[in-house]
Amino acid sequence: MNPQDRPSHSVGSPKAASATPVLETRNLNIYYGSFLAVREVSMSIPNNQVTAFIGPSGCGKSTLLRCFNRLNDLIETFRVEGDLNYHGQNLYAPKVDAVDVRRRIGMVFQKPNPFPKSIYENVVYGARVNGYKGDLDELVERSLTQAALWDEVKDKLKTSGLALSGGQQQRLCIARTIAVQPEVVLMDEPCASLDPISTLKIEELMHELKQQYTIVIVTHNMQQASRVSDVTAFFNVRLTDTGKRSGYLVEHDRTENIFQNPKEESTQEYVSGRFG
Amino acid sequence: MTVRNPSSVTRPRSDTERILDQSFLWLTRLLAYAIAAVLLAIAFQVLVQSLPAIQRFGVGFIFSQDWDPVKESYGALPMIYGTLVSALIALLLAVPIGVGIAVFLSENFLPLQVRTVLVFLVELLAAIPSVVYGLWGIFVLIPILRGFGVWLFENFGWFPLFSTQPSGPGMLPAGVILTIMILPIITAISRDSLASLPPELRQASIGLGATRWETIIRVLIPAAFSGIVGAVMLALGRAMGETMAVTMLIGNANTVNVSLLAPGNTIASLLANQFAEASGLQVAALMYAGLILFVLTFIVNIFAELVILKVKKF
Numbered sequence: 236m237n238p239q240d241r242p243s244h245s246v247g248s249p250k251a252a253s254a255t256p257v258l259e260t261r262n263l264n265i266y267y268g269s270f271l272a273v274r275e276v277s278m279s280i281p282n283n284q285v286t287a288f289i290g291p292s293g294c295g296k297s298t299l300l301r302c303f304n305r306l307n308d309l310i311e312t313f314r315v316e317g318d319l320n321y322h323g324q325n326l327y328a329p330k331v332d333a334v335d336v337r338r339r340i341g342m343v344f345q346k347p348n349p350f351p352k353s354i355y356e357n358v359v360y361g362a363r364v365n366g367y368k369g370d371l372d373e374l375v376e377r378s379l380t381q382a383a384l385w386d387e388v389k390d391k392l393k394t395s396g397l398a399l400s401g402g403q404q405q406r407l408c409i410a411r412t413i414a415v416q417p418e419v420v421l422m423d424e425p426c427a428s429l430d431p432i433s434t435l436k437i438e439e440l441m442h443e444l445k446q447q448y449t450i451v452i453v454t455h456n457m458q459q460a461s462r463v464s465d466v467t468a469f470f471n472v473r474l475t476d477t478g479k480r481s482g483y484l485v486e487h488d489r490t491e492n493i494f495q496n497p498k499e500e501s502t503q504e505y506v507s508g509r510f511g
Numbered sequence: 512m513t514v515r516n517p518s519s520v521t522r523p524r525s526d527t528e529r530i531l532d533q534s535f536l537w538l539t540r541l542l543a544y545a546i547a548a549v550l551l552a553i554a555f556q557v558l559v560q561s562l563p564a565i566q567r568f569g570v571g572f573i574f575s576q577d578w579d580p581v582k583e584s585y586g587a588l589p590m591i592y593g594t595l596v597s598a599l600i601a602l603l604l605a606v607p608i609g610v611g612i613a614v615f616l617s618e619n620f621l622p623l624q625v626r627t628v629l630v631f632l633v634e635l636l637a638a639i640p641s642v643v644y645g646l647w648g649i650f651v652l653i654p655i656l657r658g659f660g661v662w663l664f665e666n667f668g669w670f671p672l673f674s675t676q677p678s679g680p681g682m683l684p685a686g687v688i689l690t691i692m693i694l695p696i697i698t699a700i701s702r703d704s705l706a707s708l709p710p711e712l713r714q715a716s717i718g719l720g721a722t723r724w725e726t727i728i729r730v731l732i733p734a735a736f737s738g739i740v741g742a743v744m745l746a747l748g749r750a751m752g753e754t755m756a757v758t759m760l761i762g763n764a765n766t767v768n769v770s771l772l773a774p775g776n777t778i779a780s781l782l783a784n785q786f787a788e789a790s791g792l793q794v795a796a797l798m799y800a801g802l803i804l805f806v807l808t809f810i811v812n813i814f815a816e817l818v819i820l821k822v823k824k825f
């Protein structure tokens with residue numbers, strides 16, 4: 236994989252251009268059955284940066300995000316066309332093991348979804364299924380510390396993960412995801428069900444995490460996108476010839492450009508809240 | 512529920528509404544108490560009727576192997592043993608099969624239409640009358656199991672469980688028929704509790720790099736555990752109380768025989784067989800045996816609650 240292969244309309248700033256993209260799509264079409272949910276997305280996700288996906292509801296942000304770690308494989312009607320490369324390797328090539336992909340590309344969901352197990356067992360779950368040989372206690376402490384939850388739970392690691400507050404549960408889910416030490420962390424509206432303080436904690440966390448991980452976050456919160464992300468991709472939906480709605484990538488650039496100086500008018504309208 | 516705070520009522524309710532409300536409350540309360548009353552009445556009646564036998568034989572009844580109406584000497588050990596062993600055989604076979612089927616039917620290994628048909632067929636198993644199971648057992652199951660029994664006896668006869676020549680009816684056919692009869696209970700309830708788990712659990716596990724099997728075994732089954740235990744306990748209750756099919760297949764021998772190939776008896780089957788001709792002390796002895804079955808089922812249910820409580824921690 237080398238950077239020159241990237242499509243020309245990709246991220247413009249020198250910093251992003253120098254980084255090798257971790258994930259890259261070319262003319263990616265995503266279908267549910269015969270329904271084309273997302274069409275012709277070509278973009279790249281830069282290394283060790285936060286990429287935000289924004290756009291109106293139903294434009295396919297979650298759908299695209301879930302392609303990145305092949306979580307859509309659980310949906311029978313799901314199908315992709317085009318290329319989705321991870322370090323130059325097509326993720327949907329027949330010989331690629333989806334389980335292996337998900338170990339490298341982790342996911343945090345909109346609704347906190349801890350397992351009905353203890354806090355400790357939640358964090359070590361990924362390590363256990365991956366046959367991790369190291370010290371589990373140390374892994375728990377490290378992951379919970381990274382997720383800014385350690386101080387709050389260190390005395391009750393054996394109690395249920397479900398007994399935590401919503402914001403704590405979400406940080407537990409983040410700890411659980413980073414305990415597997417993935418390269419990429421996908422977050423689908425991770426703060427949607429959280430209060431402002433928990434949201435702030437998770438945003439701070441993202442700043443910390445991007446030192447080590449590449450992050451892709453879906454958000455409906457414009458302030459959040461401008462606060463946490465380095466790169467922003469704006470998606471929209473339009474009617475196709477057959478009268479179905481399908482999502483597409485409008486533009487993709489450094490976050491400051493998207494918010495202050497977008498190329499497309501619809502982006503300008505969306506980020507300024509004048510979207511109709 | 513019964514406390515009504517007048518200040519929280521924004522609109523005065525009409526008298527009819529109040530009365531209806533009150534009477535509905537009382538009706539449901541009455542029904543709830545009625546269930547408890549019926550249970551107590553039955554237990555009391557059984558206890559009273561078994562008193563002569565309790566006074567005569569005491570606790571020894573549980574440990575004695577005698578069942579002799581002529582000498583008026585009664586002991587229920589063979590039937591208690593038979594009840595527990597036949598139910599245990601059924602559980603050992605039905606739990607793995609039933610939970611397996613439940614997992615299979617709650618996953619998308621098959622197209623939805625096929626699964627729906629299969630679920631319906633499994634539930635249909637529960638609708639077959641037990642006398643039909645008994646007949647099927649006599650004409651189909653026993654001939655099939657006889658060959659298997661002979662093979663077990665010839666090759667593993669040194670092992671106490673298979674140490675007698677198979678006689679046709681016996682503990683093994685009774686256990687197998689019970690397996691088939693409790694399978695739909697275990698399958699249906701376990702499947703329901705697996706299917707009602709939030710899809711987020713599965714996604715979380717898959718998203719952490721677990722395979723489908725790891726997800727099923729480490730997350731889904733533990734999360735559905737209380738439902739599965741409930742299913743197993745309900746099934747155990749059914750297996751211990753099942754009468755007709757067991758009577759037809761177990762051989763009705765009032766002796767304790769460790770071999771599964773030998774005939775035995777259960778409490779329920781004993782009651783069904785002897786009640787018609789019983790009188791005097793024999794009725795009391797049968798009631799006493801019934802009381803023991805009652806207590807056994809009670810213990811099983813308490814045990815189930817304890818298991819669920821222990822697991823519910825999370």
Ligand SMILES: Nc1ncnc2c1ncn2[C@@H]1O[C@H](COP(=O)(O)OP(=O)(O)OP(=O)(O)O)[C@@H](O)[C@H]1O
Pocket residue numbers: 267272290291292293294295296297298299310482
């Ligand atoms: N499992 C599915 N089967 C069929 N269609 C689906 C499925 N999931 C999503 N879709 C469709 O795909 C389109 C994109 O959905 P998606 O959930 O990706 O949107 P989104 O941008 O994440 O929206 P939101 O901001 O509301 O979360 C929608 O039209 C939706 O109806």
Ligand SMILES: [Mg+2]
Pocket residue numbers: 296297298423453
């Ligand atoms: Mg979404």
